[in-house]
Amino acid sequence: MPTSLTLAANGQSASQSHPLPEATKPQARCPVMGGPIDKALYVDAKGKRVYLCCAGCEGAVQAEPEKYIKKIEQRGESVADTPPAE
Ligand SMILES: [Zn+2]
Numbered sequence: 001m002p003t004s005l006t007l008a009a010n011g012q013s014a015s016q017s018h019p020l021p022e023a024t025k026p027q028a029r030c031p032v033m034g035g036p037i038d039k040a041l042y043v044d045a046k047g048k049r050v051y052l053c054c055a056g057c058e059g060a061v062q063a064e065p066e067k068y069i070k071k072i073e074q075r076g077e078s079v080a081d082t083p084p085a086e
Contacts, residue, residue: 024078031068032057045069049080 027050030037035053042051043058045065050072052058061068072079 024076027051027072027077027079029053029075029077030057031071032060044082047082049082051080 027037029035030053031050033053033056037051037053039051041053041055041058042049043061043065044050045061046069048065048069050061050065050068052061069079
């Protein structure tokens with residue numbers, strides 16, 4: 001007696017639509033005044049290099065580096081690491 005099997009293909013694949021990769025762009029703007037950064041102006045703090053728009057922002061970042069690093073990250077921008085000193 002032939003037995004016909006009915007294949008119940010359960011097409012429940014494990015591939016879930018994963019969220020879009022968070023685009024981390026490099027720091028583009030000063031966390032203090034919001035101006036475009038000048039690569040020649042920065043403050044090294046907490047192992048990070050925070051770029052600034054003008055020298056007037058240096059003191060603010062030096063006083064509260066964590067606050068401004070967080071501010072940059074909250075904008076979806078990445079904060080560069082301080083290059084190791086030679
Ligand atoms: Zn500035």
